[in-house]
Amino acid sequence: MSNIPSDLRYTKSHEWVRRQQNGTVEIGISDHAQSALGDLVFVEVPEAGRALRAGEACAVVESVKAASDVYSPVSGKVIAGNAALASQPELLNQDPYGAGWLFRVQTNSPLDEAALMSAADYAKYLADEAG
Amino acid sequence: MAFIPHTADDVAGMLDVIGAESIDDLFDEIPRDLRAAALDVPQAMGEMEVGRLLTERAASDGRPLNFIGAGAYEHHIPAPVWAITTRGEFYSAYTPYQAEASQGTLQLIYEYQSMICALTGMEVSNASLYDGASALAEACLMAVRANRAANSRRILLPRTVNPTYAQVAKSIAGNQGIVFETVDFDRSAGRTLLESLQPYTGQDVTALVVQQPNFFGNLEEADQLTDWAHQNKILMIAVVNPISLALLSAPGQWGSRIGGNPGADIVCGEGQPLGVPLAAGGPYFGFMATRMQYVRQMPGRIVGRTVDAEGRPGFSLTLQAREQHIRRSKATSNICTNQGLLVTAATLYMSLLGSEGLSRVAAASLQRTADLVARLSGIAGVKPAFTAPRFHEAVLLLDRPVAPVLAALTRRGIFGGLDLTDRYPELNHALLVCATETKLDADINAYAVALTDIMKPSRAAA
Numbered sequence: 001m002s003n004i005p006s007d008l009r010y011t012k013s014h015e016w017v018r019r020q021q022n023g024t025v026e027i028g029i030s031d032h033a034q035s036a037l038g039d040l041v042f043v044e045v046p047e048a049g050r051a052l053r054a055g056e057a058c059a060v061v062e063s064v065k066a067a068s069d070v071y072s073p074v075s076g077k078v079i080a081g082n083a084a085l086a087s088q089p090e091l092l093n094q095d096p097y098g099a100g101w102l103f104r105v106q107t108n109s110p111l112d113e114a115a116l117m118s119a120a121d122y123a124k125y126l127a128d129e130a131g
Numbered sequence: 132m133a134f135i136p137h138t139a140d141d142v143a144g145m146l147d148v149i150g151a152e153s154i155d156d157l158f159d160e161i162p163r164d165l166r167a168a169a170l171d172v173p174q175a176m177g178e179m180e181v182g183r184l185l186t187e188r189a190a191s192d193g194r195p196l197n198f199i200g201a202g203a204y205e206h207h208i209p210a211p212v213w214a215i216t217t218r219g220e221f222y223s224a225y226t227p228y229q230a231e232a233s234q235g236t237l238q239l240i241y242e243y244q245s246m247i248c249a250l251t252g253m254e255v256s257n258a259s260l261y262d263g264a265s266a267l268a269e270a271c272l273m274a275v276r277a278n279r280a281a282n283s284r285r286i287l288l289p290r291t292v293n294p295t296y297a298q299v300a301k302s303i304a305g306n307q308g309i310v311f312e313t314v315d316f317d318r319s320a321g322r323t324l325l326e327s328l329q330p331y332t333g334q335d336v337t338a339l340v341v342q343q344p345n346f347f348g349n350l351e352e353a354d355q356l357t358d359w360a361h362q363n364k365i366l367m368i369a370v371v372n373p374i375s376l377a378l379l380s381a382p383g384q385w386g387s388r389i390g391g392n393p394g395a396d397i398v399c400g401e402g403q404p405l406g407v408p409l410a411a412g413g414p415y416f417g418f419m420a421t422r423m424q425y426v427r428q429m430p431g432r433i434v435g436r437t438v439d440a441e442g443r444p445g446f447s448l449t450l451q452a453r454e455q456h457i458r459r460s461k462a463t464s465n466i467c468t469n470q471g472l473l474v475t476a477a478t479l480y481m482s483l484l485g486s487e488g489l490s491r492v493a494a495a496s497l498q499r500t501a502d503l504v505a506r507l508s509g510i511a512g513v514k515p516a517f518t519a520p521r522f523h524e525a526v527l528l529l530d531r532p533v534a535p536v537l538a539a540l541t542r543r544g545i546f547g548g549l550d551l552t553d554r555y556p557e558l559n560h561a562l563l564v565c566a567t568e569t570k571l572d573a574d575i576n577a578y579a580v581a582l583t584d585i586m587k588p589s590r591a592a593a
Contacts, residue, residue, distance in 0.1 A: 041452075042427065042452075044427070047279055057461075062427075062452045062453075063452070065452075065457075066452060066457060067452035067453065067457060067458050067461075069461060
């Protein structure tokens with residue numbers, strides 16, 4: 001059973017969103033996603049200053065067996081990408097909700113709650129997907 | 132494992148499973164009017180008839196003395212190159228990549244990549260691409276992925292780049308949102324001037340393409356152009372002739388490198404001069420190299436050296452996750468493969484010549500072209516078009532239309548060069564000529580004698 005913190009929101013494409021202060025959000029991929037990908041060997045994050053639209057592919061996570069796009073769940077401007085992942089992609093496997101965060105965004109509109117799931121809904125979504 | 136095509140029984144069995152009557156049924160979705168009509172091809176012939184036909188066709192080629200370059204070059208190919216390349220171990224319709232079964236092929240590609248890196252001064256090479264023109268198209272697409280400082284997808288494409296390459300790059304990359312800005316050349320020097328790039332200083336531009344030597348055979352001021360590109364956060368794409376790199380500075384060393392600016396960012400080109408014979412339509416091969424910083428943006432296969440479970444050295448494909456069998460439509464390229472057989476020939480060619488041999492081929496070619504230009508320029512009505520230093524090609528200006536002159540030369544068994552009239556009409560009767568190490572004094576003399584006769588004033592009116 002994968003770890004699904006209750007204080008985060010989730011997407012169907014397995015990103016998580018953590019609300020921070022002043023309308024900024026932190027984004028990463030879920031424990032389920034990192035586990036499905038396997039050992040990560042390369043992570044590419046967006047550069048600070050880049051404008052993102054919700055649903056836009058903006059990061060790449062590459063493991064020994066697959067490479068996947070990460071989609072921004074929100075619109076806004078990138079404040080920071082997690083530079084530590086360039087040399088230590090394994091941080092994402094070890095701590096997907098902490099040191100393995102991918103990027104932070106200053107949002108320019110309220111979060112689209114309808115597009116995001118609670119931890120309970122995400123757990124149900126994973127169960128259905130596995131079903 | 133046997134690779135045997137489906138038998139009629141296999142086909143019938145498969146059709147039965149999916150509930151189709153015939154293979155044609157599988158194409159029902161395509162409207163009739165969009166399908167190709169019956170192909171207009173001759174009846175099948177027996178081996179004896181085909182042999183006779185091809186012998187006749189081959190004889191009609193004659194044995195012309197060739198002074199055409201323009202992207203494909205006649206060089207001497209030592210006999211062992213193709214004797215070894217066509218051995219059963221290498222001669223395959225498809226490049227085998229299985230690490231457990233193909234260590235020889237994989238090692239050869241690894242050696243090839245190492246040689247391309249040594250020639251270009253870059254850190255990593257792929258296993259090759261289709262040809263020089265598509266390699267440039269791929270380099271443009273790669274630059275868009277790699278240059279994260281630029282959003283414009285604008286690429287500066289000087290007119291001194293091979294017009295065929297420009298056309299291919301435009302048809303492949305132009306349909307993927309890339310805009311090509313044409314940069315004109317200096318009429319007297321025959322190369323791209325820094326001044327002509329100034330309108331783009333400080334602008335959002337993705338990449339600058341520089342061909343060295345350029346299509347006219349002239350040397351671009353690669354250092355200046357590279358510095359300008361890097362000062363403006365523009366990636367430098369170098370298109371180079373691999374033989375020329377034995378004499379010219381490697382693209383990896385272009386520029387003053389002030390402030391740690393490296394040389395070219397992506398290097399590509401046509402590999403044909405390295406042991407591949409001239410043939411209409413190829414097959415040739417393209418090469419591409421870059422710096423480690425951009426390796427994940429580079430299309431195509433890459434062979435890496437590794438160790439097996441017992442610590443023994445071995446070779447395998449690496450960075451597969453960028454490729455189409457894993458990333459599907461998001462792959463770095465969906466139209467590339469490598470040209471395994473041509474790469475085999477090129478690797479053998481480079482191995483047999485070594486760096487000294489390559490330098491001698493390059494120096495002899497440069498000297499032969501200098502001799503040719505000196506001889507032909509002595510003929511009334513013929514003069515060199517440009518003043519820039521050259522490698523092994525040159526543009527000559529004639530005092531009359533080029534096509535009839537070339538036709539007259541062809542009748543005498545001489546392919547006198549490429550008529551540039553369609554591509555560069557403003558140059559007015561321009562002819563691109565090339566002489567490699569394969570041309571002897573007697574050959575150059577034969578060309579000069581024939582051209583002198585054809586250019587006689589009495590014939591000008593005819």
